[in-house]
Amino acid sequence: MRIHLTVWRQSGPKDAGRFITYTAEDVSPDQSFLEMLDVVNEQLIKKGEEPIAFDSDCREGICGTCGFMVSGIPHGPEPGTTVCQLHMRKFKDGDSLTLEPWRAEAFPVIKDLVVDRSAFDKIIQAGGYTSVNTGGARDANAILIGKSIADAAMDSAACIGCGACVAACKNASAALFTSAKITHLSLLPQGQVERTTRVVNMVAAMDDAGFGSCSNEGECEAVCPKGISLKNIATMNREYWKAMLAD
Amino acid sequence: MRALRMLGSSVGNKLLLGLTGLALFGFLLFHLFGNLLGFLGPEIYNEHAHALISNPLIIPAEFGILAIFLTHIYKAVVNYWKNRAARPVAYGVKKWAGGPSRKSVGSTTMIWTGLSVLIFVAIHLKLFKYGPVYFEAGTGVRDLYRLLIDDFRRPGIVAGYVLAMFLLGLHLRHGISSSIQSLGLMPESWTARILRAGIVLAILIAGLFAVIPVAVYFGAIR
Numbered sequence: 001m002r003i004h005l006t007v008w009r010q011s012g013p014k015d016a017g018r019f020i021t022y023t024a025e026d027v028s029p030d031q032s033f034l035e036m037l038d039v040v041n042e043q044l045i046k047k048g049e050e051p052i053a054f055d056s057d058c059r060e061g062i063c064g065t066c067g068f069m070v071s072g073i074p075h076g077p078e079p080g081t082t083v084c085q086l087h088m089r090k091f092k093d094g095d096s097l098t099l100e101p102w103r104a105e106a107f108p109v110i111k112d113l114v115v116d117r118s119a120f121d122k123i124i125q126a127g128g129y130t131s132v133n134t135g136g137a138r139d140a141n142a143i144l145i146g147k148s149i150a151d152a153a154m155d156s157a158a159c160i161g162c163g164a165c166v167a168a169c170k171n172a173s174a175a176l177f178t179s180a181k182i183t184h185l186s187l188l189p190q191g192q193v194e195r196t197t198r199v200v201n202m203v204a205a206m207d208d209a210g211f212g213s214c215s216n217e218g219e220c221e222a223v224c225p226k227g228i229s230l231k232n233i234a235t236m237n238r239e240y241w242k243a244m245l246a247d
Numbered sequence: 248m249r250a251l252r253m254l255g256s257s258v259g260n261k262l263l264l265g266l267t268g269l270a271l272f273g274f275l276l277f278h279l280f281g282n283l284l285g286f287l288g289p290e291i292y293n294e295h296a297h298a299l300i301s302n303p304l305i306i307p308a309e310f311g312i313l314a315i316f317l318t319h320i321y322k323a324v325v326n327y328w329k330n331r332a333a334r335p336v337a338y339g340v341k342k343w344a345g346g347p348s349r350k351s352v353g354s355t356t357m358i359w360t361g362l363s364v365l366i367f368v369a370i371h372l373k374l375f376k377y378g379p380v381y382f383e384a385g386t387g388v389r390d391l392y393r394l395l396i397d398d399f400r401r402p403g404i405v406a407g408y409v410l411a412m413f414l415l416g417l418h419l420r421h422g423i424s425s426s427i428q429s430l431g432l433m434p435e436s437w438t439a440r441i442l443r444a445g446i447v448l449a450i451l452i453a454g455l456f457a458v459i460p461v462a463v464y465f466g467a468i469r
Contacts (some may be wrong), residue, residue: 001354002249006339008339018270019339029285043295049293050441069338069341070340071284071340071341071342072338072340072342073268073342073344079346083396093332098340099340099405100339100340103334103336103337103338104333104334104337105332105333106333151282155249168344169335170330170334171330171333172330172333172334173257173330173333175257175258177456191402200249200253203256203257203258206257207257210332210333211257211333212329212330212332212333212355213258213260213261213326213329213330214257214259214261214355214429215260215330215354215425216349216421216428216429217348217349217350217354218347218349218350219343219344219348219350220346221347221348222344222345222346222347222348223344230349230428231433231435231436231438233428234259234428234431234432234433235348235431236260236431237258237428237429237430238430238431238432240253240259240262240431241262241430241431243253244249244250244253244254245250246257247249247250
């Protein structure tokens with residue numbers, strides 16, 4: 001297969017950046033998208049050019065490190081898939097693809113397709129934790145949790161924090177990410193202690209980081225590699241006004 | 248105090264937008280009821296209007312609606328600017344995600360359809376509430392029915408009203424279900440039904456509002 005790539009190249013945070021076109025030759029349909037880029041990069045290095053910078057770690061779709069726009073859709077056209085698990089058999093010989101970093105005020109570009117997602121860490125630091133007693137580790141199953149609640153909490157906890165939700169949203173809103181964390185912890189008994197302050201502080205951290213607000217369009221849900229549902233955002237909103245009334 | 252500050256956050260903003268939006272939706276339903284009385288003839292139509300105008304609670308009610316309307320507009324504009332600032336650099340290529348996404352022409356144009364409705368409301372008030380005052384012979388009841396017939400015999404006004412109701416319909420198409428989601432009142436088992444009901448109600452409300460000027464123009468109401 002031959003794939004034409006139009007890639008956002010930006011040498012650093014201060015550089016203006018521009019699109020540059022490359023052609024990937026002899027692409028195997030069995031390659032993952034990132035493996036295809038690895039080959040392109042090897043050729044660039046051989047030619048003495050700067051390779052295309054992109055984030056990746058586990059390449060199994062579970063760590064949340066990779067992610068960029070493939071022709072206008074975060075992680076590419078296949079639903080429920082990170083870009084590392086997107087395979088070239090999804091494309092046709094001669095396809096032209098545009099690769100671009102997540103674009104958001106809160107996610108400044110570091111280089112090429114790599115963005116700084118530490119704004120997500122700040123949201124977690126603001127309340128994405130639970131208090132535990134010090135001392136010996138408690139038995140993992142000492143607190144009983146109903147299966148339906150455990151399942152629902154797990155659905156929310158499945159968020160890998162890749163940032164595709166922010167990238168897809170027309171407002172660059174982090175509502176899906178933040179609400180998944182809030183919902184996950186508000187469902188579990190361990191999360192009850194900080195339940196009210198958590199939602200207030202995490203929403204404040206989300207706003208401080210420069211993310212927009214939720215327009216309830218659900219583009220985030222549609223591109224989320226883990227299928228995190230919009231119902232998490234409804235839960236966050238409900239938790240929010242409950243916290244407001246509890247004040 | 249904290250509660251007031253919380254209303255200024257992105258989530259608080261949307262709570263207020265949803266709440267005021269639903270209140271305005273309620274007002275629309277009541278207004279539509281009054282309009283449809285036009286099909287029953289001038290007596291019933293004018294009697295309903297008179298009952299409202301002569302009620303001592305009308306002034307506080309009008310101020311209430313004005314406050315809700317202004318809050319809705321203010322929060323929407325603040326929201327719009329903050330959201331624009333959240334993505335200063337636009338994508339070179341951006342597509343709609345499709346699949347389960349609820350994105351629609353309505354959802355992407357809320358600020359513009361909303362501002363169009365605001366302009367429409369100003370013109371509408373000028374034409375009717377603050378328009379020429381006629382009285383029914385003998386009773387002293389304001390003859391709004393006559394005004395209705397006079398205005399909607401003019402094709403320009405009819406076309407303007409139909410366009411405004413189309414834009415209102417687009418606004419409601421996203422607004423009704425979105426407000427329920429913003430308030431966190433969207434249970435999973437009801438989501439599909441609420442989304443569908445939002446679209447049906449939007450078409451119904453905008454359609455029925457638009458029918459009245461058209462009916463007058465073509466002589467079905469006279």
